[in-house]
Amino acid sequence: MRITTRIGVSSVLALAISAGAAFAENIKIAFIDPLSGPFASTGTNGLNQYEFAAQYLVNDKGGVLDGDMFEIVGFDNKISPKESLIQLQVAIDQGIRYIVQGNSSGVANALTEAIEKHNRRNPDSRVLFLNYSAVDPALTNDKCNFWHFRFDANADIKMDALTDVIAQSDDITKVYIIGQDYSFGKAVASAAVEMLGEKRPDIEIVGNELHPIGKVKDFTPYARKIVASEANAVITGNWGSDMLGLGKAVIENGYTGPIFNYYAGSDGITAAFGESGKGILMQVSEGKLNPPEEKALEYFTAFREKYPESDVSQPRITNVIEMLAKAIDQAGTADDVVAVANALEGMEHDSIWGGKVFIRPQDHQAIQDVHILAHTNEGVQIDLDNSEFGPVAVNTVEMAAMDSATTCKMKRP
């Protein structure tokens, strides 16, 4: 019934749009992320999610203001900061006012700096930077600025939520921390050590090590060390093949405790773990996929219909689109980004994935529920990799790190 109504509504709308195409204007959003090279699958998947979210959540419902439509324009940055700045300039030259980017904090750092400079020098063509995935805490602390908004929980917030959950379970006494040898891996490790020390000083950290990123052929020796240390929890910030390799080796060699991770989902990883990761993989993330809210399930069903091979791997993308639409409506304009930014500041939004999202005015960090998601095939309605396996929320920290400190000193226009 619902679906038929929606199809009816949207086809009527489609007619209305084509009739009014001559005067309705598109609000363009530049998607600057890797669309070629080794990270292309993540980038392309993200672009699909944006295009679908814009269509389904905004355009099909009549757009914003007086029927203006969202249009996502993809720009390939090859995950290079230098290339991103070129693409940013191209986007600005095309008159685009909204930039979304997520993969790699290195790129986000370059973009936020460039955008601040640009906005200072060109008050007539200012742009907003909506960061949906880059989790380096510095972006909303020392390097924060008025034009940058982060919709993902940053690495420290996630670790805060994760250590809250670990602190509550008494059977965890020994923790092994392992990560990739670069800035993010180090940030995860130091946050874990610091926060565990505060919340559960009795927990012994039996291992804290970094391995070369993308160079380890076989994780078995690391797995042996983890098993030999008698750890009953593992924390890792690994992603991609390093996550899969580490997880598989650890499970295969007799470890049965939880592996708390940031990125063990989608891009084939969920399917490759399959049955073996059940009850072991625990991902800390925003966006509760399972058990799904009614709206979320509808959204997912429609998404899979359009992109059968893609996942809703980054639920926060719907928040970006919906909140931007709301802010533009509130501001009454899409051209004056200062007004839109002011509307976004302090906005409270009911996410389709459940819970609220609140943009903290002092640092533009989205505060939201952070979940511990277990990898399983029981009670999964929204799966990943078409594998029947997916993340199910087992623990939720509501409005995680709501009153955490920030060093952000923002200059407002």
Next chain:
Amino acid sequence: MDLVLVNLIDGLVTGLLLFMLSAGLTLIFSMMGVLNFAHASFYMLGAYFAYQISTYMGFWMGLLIAPIIVGIAGAGIERYGLRKVHQYGHVPELIFTFGLALLIEEVVQFIWGKSQMPYEPPEILQFTLFSISGNAIPAYKVFMIFVSIAIFLALLYVLTRTRVGMVIQAALSYPKTVEALGHNVPLVFMGVFGVGTALAGLAGVIAGPVLGTFPGMAFLLGSIVFVTIVIGGLGSLWGALVASLLIGWITTFAASYNVAMADVLIALGFEQPVDLSESAWRDLWSLTLPQIGPILPYLLMVLILVFRPYGLFGKRDV
């Protein structure tokens, strides 16, 4: 002590896997003088083919069929590609194999995508065979050891005890003379290339389920295979075996023991600077053995090249 035994087994698995790759490469290299950059790509093809076959016919058919397909593909590439390029000298051959490696990677991504493939060991081998003080040894690992040893023995038998093996060995050192004696050397080349790539494919078939089946798997193993054959000595099967095991054990043990450089330096009588962040040597002081583990084989290769340029078992210069 128990951990030493476990590491010996793990290192053996890694080493034997490496051997299956390097055995084919060392024969191809010494016979044709071609540095086959695409060798690890055939390893990747083996894993992907086997995964695809296993979704229809199960793991065992994949194990049987995939290496044969890879071998035929390899022989075909030698016959219709490499042989044509051969007349222009070694540099074009090198560029040809390099291009081939890139091409195979792109084709794999085009067909199977960039994601990890859910390629699993067969159910019948998914159990823990035995444990050494809490460290599980999966049955599949023991299976890998047996397959590799069987391959080694079979190769050794063919190369040293059969007529074909004699011709190959002769063609390794004196190709012109062998040709003058009436043997079809190009056919021998094609056969060796085919068998070599089939071995690489087989390595991919059995390594795919444990090390992951993804487009980066060839790149991850590519360079270490060359290191192996240089250390072992070109054209020597025994050399390839010893070097593979050596590298397997070195990398496994290096990753297992957290020896810190600071301890070593203090033991040598150096004094640790009080404020490490200000010291010019802070990177050296904070190093640990697992961090430098992956470069140890390359270090070994440099030493071998300096002191024994023909490798451990090789008979002629590189």
